[in-house]
Amino acid sequence: LAVCITRRGVYMSRHLARALSSSLPSSSPSPSSSSPRVSRASRIMSRASAGAVATLSTPERLQARVDACNTITAADYASYVPFIVDGHAVGALQPWFADALVAACGSDALERSSDGAVRTSASLTTPDARSAAIAPGLRKLHDDGVITGWRDEIFPCTMGYGREPLLRVERAAASLLGVRAFGVHVNGFVTLANGERELWVAKRAKDKQTFPGKLDHLVAGGLPDGMAPSVCVVKECGEEASVPEWLAKQAKPVGVVSYAMNYNGCCKRDVLFCYDLELPEDFVPVPDDGEVERFERF
Structure with a gap:
């Protein structure tokens, strides 16, 4: 599994999309052209906690998760x-x-x-x-x-x-x-001997300025001025999850998610550069900068 649903939107990696796309019925509805785009797949597996029963989510529900972030309306813009x-x-x-x-x-x-x-x-x-x-x-x-x-x-x-x-x-x-902000998001996953995949998920620290205690990608961070996304990925991997540089450099860019969110009345406009990082099965991420409470493998 290499998909993460968070308050910032939905990101599905290419290899998961390829694995599932063949099971899509030809009559499956397409997302609105005016909405953020989501890789189409017949279903994804999600778990609320360790040991929970897996549930299915349709492409429509995936799109709805992205739409839940893209909440700025014409009326909002007119009021700004x-x-x-x-x-x-x-x-x-x-x-x-x-x-x-x-x-x-x-x-x-x-x-x-x-x-x-x-x-x-x-x-x-x-x-x-x-x-x-x-x-x-x-x-x-x-x-x-x-x-x-x-x-x-x-x-x-x-x-x-x-x-x-x-x-x-x-x-x-x-x-x-209300200015556009850029960030990087990294899905960290492992491939088991039987071919199944599991996803490392972070739980944000309770004292985070935004969305404390919520689930998040393995690594996510804002893109500072003048820093390339690939460089930011390596930096954030080391700071947030203690991923060594040689391993973090293997992260692969796989897409971009953007949205404009009504956030506490403000116009929050984010552009997220998304990456996949395959991790060794015995690797365990460790919080290092205090922004993550713990990691759990789903």
Whole structure:
């Protein structure tokens, strides 16, 4: 089994999709073209806990799990205040946060246009200048308790992956700013002697800033500014699961999941680079950075 269903969506690896696709009836409905795409398979096995009876999930239910993450509606977008950086709409702000952001950053950093949008000052002509001007305001909002879960990690604000950053901000502010954030997710699995597969699942620490105590992939983490996904995979594998570098480098890129989620009223926009990592049967992941409470093999 190499599929993981979490609060961030659904990811099915290629080899599992291939193994199951042959049993799909030709009349199986296809997901909506406007929805995030999920590899089609006739069924997956899931277990709520060790020893639980396996249950079946249809392709429709898999798609529903992704749709549960992709919850931003047209009405939501209409209610947000556009966040414009160097003439590009990179984010979406709740009205109350737009007011707080402008007040905290000051007129030298941000301006309100006649249509109500929040724009970076025209005098700030480089990404570094814009980032330096806005950073003190974001820190003030954190000190005031508005931005919580400060990470001391810098995320780029871009129009798409691989594009030049227009602005760089603290990771904890990404969802409040409504900017696109990137991350890596790794499914770690073992292949048994009888050919069956089992999946290593992490239980998030109870003190995590987001989704404490929930089940997760073997490894999942945000993609810092300037770091390639493959490099981030190796880093996160070592930090979260004590996977040695030589083994982590064998992770294979297998797809991308993206969505826009209404998260506590914010526009949380995630793009997740998904990887498969086959592990030796005798390998046991060990939490190392405190973000995972324990691992369990399903």
